[in-house]
Amino acid sequence: MSRQVLVVSGLGKSFGALQAISDLHFHVEDGEIVGLIGPNGAGKTTAINLISGRLKPDTGMVRLEDKVVTGFSTNSLVQRGLVRTFQSTAVYPERSVWSNVLRGAFAEIYKGFWPALVNTGAQKRRRDAAIVHVETILDELGLQDVRDVPAQQLPYGRQKTLGLAIAIASRPRVILLDEPAAGLSAEEVDRVADVIRRINSRGVSVVVVDHNMRFISGLCRRVVVLHHGRELCTGKPAEIAANPQVIEAYLGTVNEPA
Ligand SMILES: Nc1ncnc2c1ncn2[C@@H]1O[C@H](COP(=O)(O)OP(=O)(O)OP(=O)(O)O)[C@@H](O)[C@H]1O
Ligand SMILES: [Mg+2]
Incomplete structure (x- = not known):
């Protein structure tokens, strides 16, 4: 049986009156690439910020391998094998x-x-x-x-x-990617997908956020859909794409998935 390398349980975060993340649950198995999708403002980046130590959750737990790491600093999480990427890439x-x-x-x-x-x-x-x-x-x-x-x-x-x-x-053991394909040409998107697969084949588990469904479907066997800060559903890309609740969530927003 596969091991869960990352477990997120009951995660919650509000910004003033706005409940950005509510009771979020999902997990990543060893060697898996999990997609995290949802309409604009669904809470994807906030979820990554909470898991990677950039923000402290109000409620819930994050477990990395056998250790509960909720609220740990980004540095301490990097030391323990959990990293994330930012939109602006270079340190220097x-x-x-x-x-x-x-x-x-x-x-x-x-x-x-x-x-x-x-x-x-x-x-x-x-x-x-x-x-x-x-x-x-x-x-x-x-x-x-x-x-x-x-x-x-x-x-x-x-x-x-x-x-x-x-x-x-x-x-790292686990890497969190926030929109690695945003703003890229179709050819560059394919190249980034290839790089992510190569990283994954080195034994790194991946959580990938993106709006490009072709990119997500090509990478992930399991996709978690966020809507209004909650998990709407989880499933295979084809199941997600055919789920009326998911379609409705996207139709209610300006930006539909590519
Ligand atoms: N630091 C903050 N202060 C106040 N509100 C915030 C903050 N960060 C995010 N939000 C709000 O929380 C909600 C979730 O935002 P988040 O950026 O996580 O969405 P997202 O799913 O990543 O969206 P996108 O697809 O547009 O990147 C939004 O309503 C956003 O305006
Ligand atoms: Mg975002």
Whole structure:
């Protein structure tokens, strides 16, 4: 039986009078790619912010592997293997692709308390390993040809790939992606899907938010639909697409899924 690497249970968050997330439940099994969709304002980004430590939930629980991590800081979650990507990708826009990805690997280098304080042999070995790891990531994500290019000079599509490269440099177990395909051409969307599949095949479980249903259907066997901050339903992409409640939720908004 598969293991659940991420469990979200009874999660709730309000902004003043607005209940952005209510009693949200879902889980991710080891090695799974789960889609999180819903109309604009459904609460997808808020859910990712709550799970990744950017926001503190009012209610509920987040469990990462065997550990309850509700309300943990983003840094502490990265150390424990949970990372998310942002829309603006590069940590240092003026620095090279290579140094940005190495920066992403720092969470791996400084794992543990003592190695961070003392420049031990163990720390040097970790640093050397991180440098090797960065090369592997640049190879696998097709970024070697732009390794020395400042991040801000990359075309938008490749900046998205760099965001994924930075995120996986810390060797996460679970990665949360907020609209990785937004603003990309059809060809770039296919390339990002391919990169996500490659990351997943390295044993990383994925939660992916996007409005592009073709992209989501191609990646996910299970999709959670959010509506007004609640789980409307969960199922296979084809089931979701045929669900009258889902269709109604989308028809009630300006932006329909692509
Ligand atoms: N920091 C905040 N303060 C107040 N309201 C917020 C805040 N963040 C989000 N909201 C509100 O919470 C609701 C959920 O927003 P959220 O950004 O999570 O939706 P979303 O599903 O990601 O939408 P989109 O598809 O447009 O990205 C919206 O009504 C939004 O206006
Ligand atoms: Mg959003």
